[in-house]
Amino acid sequence: MRMHTGKVSNIVLAALLWCLPLTASFAGGPLKLNPNDPDNFSRWPNGGVNIPYNPDLGGLGPLSNDEAVQQTAAAFQRWQDIDTATATYSNNGPLPFDVNVTNFLPFIKNLLTGNNNADGLSPIVYDEDGAIFTALFGASRILGFAAADTFDSDGVPIEGVAFLNGGAINRDLSREEFLAVQVHAFGHYSGLAHSVVNGQSIVFGDAVSPAPISFGLPSLDELETMYPFLIPGAGQARLHADDIAFYSTLYPVPDFFARRGSISGTIYASDGVTPLSGVNVVARRLFRPFLNAVSAISGDRGVPGAYTIGGLTPGARYVLYIDELMAGSFSTTPLRPLPGVEEFYNGANESNDSFIDNPTERELLIPVAGTEQTGIDITLNATLLPGEPLPLDDRSFVQVFLPFAFTLCGQDFSSVFINADGSLTFGRDGLVAFRLLPEFLAGPPRIAGLWKDLDPAQGGSVIFTTGPDRFSVHWINVPESIQGGANSFTITLKRKLPGSPFGNAFSVTYGSLTAEAGISGYSCGGKVTSRVETSSDLSAEAPFIFKSLFKTAVFEDFTRAGSATDLIDTPLFYPGTRRFRDRFEPNDTFSTARRIHLPFNSEDTNRRYTAIEPRGDDVDYYRFHARAGQSVIVELLSGSFTPVLGLFDASGNRVAFKEPFGIPTSLVYEVPDSGTYALAIGASPDTELTGNGLGDGRYVMNVFSVEGRVLNLRDESSEEVELDFSFPFQGQNWDSVFVNSNGNLTFGSPDLSFPSAGNLLSGPPRIAQFWADLDPGSQGLVTANVQSATATITFSNVPLFPITQPNTFAVTLNANGSIAFDYGDLDDVTTPRLVGISEGGGAVDPGSTDLSGAANFPVSGTTYEEFGSNNALDLEDTLITFD
Structure with a gap:
């Protein structure tokens, strides 16, 4: 079973892994946010009293069901025993059946799709032999995952889910070690994210604090429970102060905050203004520093750069420092590498100047009971200086903060990522596996001098210079990583002109x-x-590239065959870019749906730009007319978010829905009644299409209608189509026909064999309009338009497997028994394909016929032509009839 990896990644964010694979890790904080909560936390109601769960009916590895249920209760009890928290857990009875690899999908659907469908159950699934985890993740070391997965109208959890990989017990782990897996998983179930206080030091040998000051290295038994990797022998079933502190913050006893102290502040970039999210912040007590440490990630509560660390001991002495998160996926995107060095909070000396703010100097912080010490801000020290070579090598980058705001295509940025590969990117680094046009257009905003595999470590240098009105990055004699040579160019960003x-x-x-x-x-x-x-000729348009004022991308693609760089000693000046706006707003409700006419395509940037914006507050509705007997197809061809599609009739009833599974995606609806319909497009997980999705950005949609219905054909599949007339073929009358994905029709039974004269002669009665290894599941459509006296099957833009040029062709069956093949564009590859008809069942081979040599052939018996390397296909734009 193959699952959708984009959604499986959501599960990994709440997963525990065995030992050392580098993946998800979090600092102590909330697993999810809820803007309706006073602290923006997603947490169970009523102080977490009686959080429900329903154990599975099967075993867990070598554990019997009774033993598995007892160990589950023991794992929940570890959290319930925290005396500074109010949460408790309630076994609400077993699941109705034993969950296994054949029936688990309903219990994971909310996590996979972003749906919010309640079923009254909070399953703790025992994957007895690990088969479910193999189906979800393939060969991995994921031991378990858990989270709340169903919420009330205020975003408060009402149901949860946990999956436990029993295949790991005895094979890799002892029963006691797997108890740690369960304790960890149920921390997620309760709302905790992963935490990093000692784990990076134990697993990776990372220094516990900014050098040269060191507390030594922690021991295995000082590893936090919510660290994302299970370390055998570490005893992670015992809760750490970091685990207890945030759990108590989620579900505090009445006097918790009165008896504990807290620290809060903001992490700033070296400009002292830009807040930095994704930085691990650790408060470490000087007494027993490994057992008494609590962490947070800046920005983890929804405020950029801000952090709060609670549960601290009043009167104790702490130091506070920032720490780079070393690896993994995070709910708060990690900032790595840090645009500066790891450093302590240094009190009044805190600044971006390392001569004043020595990163190794620290100010002691002493918490006060019932008090939050605010304004404990850290400003990163500037480590990159103008005019000095940047520490870049192949496939690396640095982040530099700009002396002025920079706006590109309506997007505002305060910093720039200087990539070794000859480009600047904004918002994030520009590293990719392949420097090709699709990545150039789909990646972060980018300005490329020459986007190429350049390597300053082999020669030359990259420096930046700055002034009040400009910021320049210079690549000076930088060679290619493999080809060598020397390449020099400068990218200059300029301050925006007033007005x-x-x-x-x-x-x-x-x-x-x-x-x-x-x-x-x-x-x-x-x-x-x-x-x-598409690509431009920049040298022909130099020096002023005025079309940047109205284009979403202006570039020359020298990676194309036959092209070579011709920009030596050429200046290119781009006078600016503009913000692109959705041309159809306001259309956020069914009643304000904008009228479109089919076919409709929103590729045109200037006239038909469509977008979800702003994030979390937009959904788009479009209205159009469709006729009964048609099928409406909605294709989202590109976009930067996971979409949700809905189709509504004129009364506002939802008649079709597409669950979010990424782009490209499509929705197909067979129209029962002529009239007006409305299409809604939102971002996941906004399944109610109200505008509260978590994605944003442009999307390109293609909406059109076809006559008849769309067949649900994938690679190597078949679908039976009922006819509205009796079709005479090869001496029999047929009321239905099987449409096979490989471009042929059979009667009496489906047939997925590959094209050959032998299969044609021995198989069922067949009409082979274009018999080849086609894959309609990857691209294109197959439609059936059945009328009272005709039936037309059309393959539109369907490629061979693997994807090649598209093929378009149709076959029409008439009630009088005649057949017509109609060909449009066809590919020019030489893989085997066959065209013709046969009664099958051991028919005599008449030999191949040149079908392009005549327009009409007999409808009975066998007539065919084989195409391949020795006989090129020559049927494009032709019509062949059999009668």
Whole structure:
């Protein structure tokens, strides 16, 4: 069973892994946020009293069901025994059946799809032999995952789910070690994220605090429970102070905050203004520093750069420092590498100047009971200086904060990522596996001098220079990683002119270039581009690239065959970019749906730009007319978010729905009644299509109708189509026909064999309009338009497997027994395919016929032509009849 990896990644965020694979880790904080909660936490109601669970009926590895249920209760009890918290747990009875690899999907559907469907159960699934985990993740070391998965109208959890990998017990882990897995999983179930206080030091040998000050290294028994990796022998079933502190913050006893102290502040970039989220912040007590440490991630409660660390001992002495999260996926995106060094909080000396704010100097913090010490801010020290070579090598980057705000395509940025590969990106680094056009258009906003595999570590240098009105990055004689050579160019960002309706101007000035391929220009990034923008001739348009004022991307793609860089000693000046707005707003409700006419495509940036914006407060409705007997197809061709699609009739009743599974995606609806319909597009998990999704950005949609219905054909599949007439073929009358995905029709039974004369002659009666290894599941449509005296089966833009050029063709069956093959565009590959008809069942081979040599052939018996390497396909744009 293959699961959708994009949604499985959501599960990994709440998963525990065995030993050392580098993946998800969190600092102590909430697993999810809820804006309706006074602290923005997602937590169970009523102080967590009687959090429900329903244990499975099967075993867990070598544990019997009774033993598994007892160990589950013992794991929950570890959390319930925290005397500073009020949460308790209630076994609400077993699940109605034993969950296994054949029936587990309903229990995981909310996590996979973002749905919010309640079933009255909070399953604790015992995957006895690990088969479910193999189906979900393949060969992995994921031991368990858990989370609340169903919420009330205020976003408060009402149901949860946990899956435990019993295949790991005895094979890899002892029963006691697996108890730690359960305690960890039930921390997630209760609302805790992963935490990192000692784990990175134990697993990776990371220094416990900023060098050269060190507390030594923690021992195994000082590892926090909510660290994302299980370390055998570490005793992670025992709760750590970090685990207890945030659990008590979620479900505090009445006097918890009165008896404990807390620290809060903001982590700032070296400019002293920009808040930085994704930084691990640790408060470590000087007495028993490994057992008495509590952490948070800046921004983990929804406020950029802000952190709060609670549960601290009043009167004790603590030091506070920032720590880079080393690996993994995070609910709060980790900031790595840090744009500065790890450092202690240094009181009045805290600044971006390392001569004043020595990163190793610290100020002691002494918590006060019932008091939150605020304003404990840390400003990162500036470590990258103008004019000095940047520490870049192949596939690396640095982040530098700008002396002015920079606006690109309506997106505002305070910093820039300087990538070794000859480009600047905004919002995040620009590292990719392949430097090709799809990545250029779909990635972060990017300005590329020459986007190529450049490596400053092999020669040359990359430096930046800055002034009040400009910021420049210079690649000086930088070679390619493999080809060598020397490439020089400068990208300059300019301060925005007062009153300008456009974004900041920028320029690229080229010196000598030896690289012959790459991409030069800019892209607004995946939240703005259509992904189908085309290459320009920059040297012909130099020096002023005025079309940047109205284009989502202007670039020259030198990676294309036959192209080579021609920009040596060329200056390119881009006067700015503009913000692109949804052309159809306001259309956020059914009643304000905007009228469109089918077919409709929103690829045109200037006239039909469509987008979900702002994030968390938009859904788009469109209204159109459709006729009975048609099928409406909605395709989302590109976008930077996971979409939710809904179709409504004229009365507002939802008649079709597409659960979120990423882009590209499509919705198909067979129209029963002529009239007006409304299409809604939102972002996951907004399954109610009210506008509260978690994604945003541009999307390109294609909405059209076809006559008849769309067949649900995938690679190697078949579907029976009922006819409205009796069709005479090869001496029999047929009331239905099987449409096979490989481009042929059979009668009496489906047939998925590959094209050959032998299979044609020996198989069922067959009409082979284009018999080949086609894959309609990857691209294109297959439709059936059945009328009272005709039936037309059309393959539209269907490629061979694996994906090749698309093929379009149709076959029409008439009540009088005649047949017509109608061909449009066909591919030019030479893989085997066969065209013709046969009675099958051991028919005599008449030999191959040149079908392009005549337009009409007999409808009885066998007539065919084989195509391949020795006989090129020659049927494009032709019509062949059999009567």
